[in-house]
Amino acid sequence: MLPLSFKKYTTLLHLWLGLISGLVVFILGITGAMYAFQEEIKDVLYKDRLYVPVPPDGKKLPLSHLITKAESALGKTRKISRVEISQKPGRTYMFRSLKVNKDGFGYWNYYAHYQKVYLNPYTGKVVFVENAAKEFFTVVLALHMNLLLGDQVGHQVARWSVVCFVLLLITGMILWWPKKWKRKQLKTNFTIKWNAKFKRLNYDLHKVFGFYAFLLLLIISLTGLMWSFDVVAEKKSKVLSDTTQVMGKSPSDLIFKQAMGSAPQTAYFLYNFPALKSGTVNVSAYLSEDHLYDRIQFKYDRYNGKLLHTGDSFEVLSTVPRIKAMNYDLHTGTLFGLAGKIMAFIAGLIAAALPVTGFLMWYWKRYC
16 A cells, blocks of 8 residues: 555646646647558558559669659759659659758748659659648648647657656556455456446546556657657768769669669668768668568768668667667557557557546546
8 A cells, every 4th residue: 555645746746747748648649549540541542642553564764764853843942852662563652852940930830841742653754743741641740749839849848748648657557556456446446337427437437548558658658759859860970972073963773773782672762862962872771561670771972872881680780779770660559560550549549538537537626
């Protein structure tokens, strides 16, 4: 049994942390649940821009030719920052032009521009030009990450609200812990009395669902904080392109050919263009469509296409780098396939429900 003073202060801490962070936790939970199946939803709703007929010969145009087509579609003021190159037959290539103002306050001040061009890799035809800043799931993700307030304000609010939520989970588990591990007490702590009056039902929903989702919500929260505090951020590369060379024709075809040869079993490539003159072309080869951790990264000289660095595959990583590599897949549940996504979806709904049920408990106790 917990000492009275300890339980009292734990209850007060749990209450005030909930009141302070509740609204933000509700938003993060709802948006997290909405984002859980965004790939599957896009595959249906955006089918016309994602898929094209495969010609009889199945031959794709050179990447350099497609880059030229995408640049023309974007206009002279928009530079391509990334190309997503699917190896799946019949999939379009997606060219992205993105520029953000990290000091901007509010969603529309954060994006200077964000456009995507979907190209038919067999014909070079522009399939769709998307203003990605207005795309539904882009807005959902921004709401999840920074509450549509921009990095400087919204990111900080979301970050510390998640810290509060972790403490809420821990204090909630302390308060949930049975005084006596007897059958009657355990039944109260582990089951919901569905036929009870609404106040009691609300109490049970908060307590019991909070317990069952505790571990999953803790993992999701901690992996989110690893992003927020840049624990999983990649170190700045010391590998640079040789700027003494004369800038000629882009070696994109040579680079892509090398990447294909180095990772022939790749599901899709992310071809990232350098922002700086000394920057490298970074190509990430994702060996699975479902798991982001299963990848190999290559760095190429932007002027001559020479391979400068090859990253380690997931299989040879030590324990800590492996955990970091799996951070996104743990956070979203994709590490465990469809079952993991379903769990992440349900966990998001429970995370959103906990502040609501908790607030109602506080309100009824104080005002009713």
